[in-house]
Amino acid sequence: MTTKYRHYKGGDYELVYEARMEADHSPVIVYRAANGTIWCRPRSVFFEMVGHLE
Secondary structure (H helix, E strand, O other), X not given: OOEEEEOOOOOEEEEEEEEEOOOOOOEXXXXXXXXXXXXXXXXXXXXXXXXXXX
């Protein structure tokens, strides 16, 4: 089962992996944009709550 997310500013993303940074073993999320580009972001940033945009 694929986990998909929609960014609050638009754009659809598919969670690919949960991984760890080599330097400090901090958790990161590896995800794929709808255009196929692969990105990596700290887990805490990927799942942070954002305020509603008016």
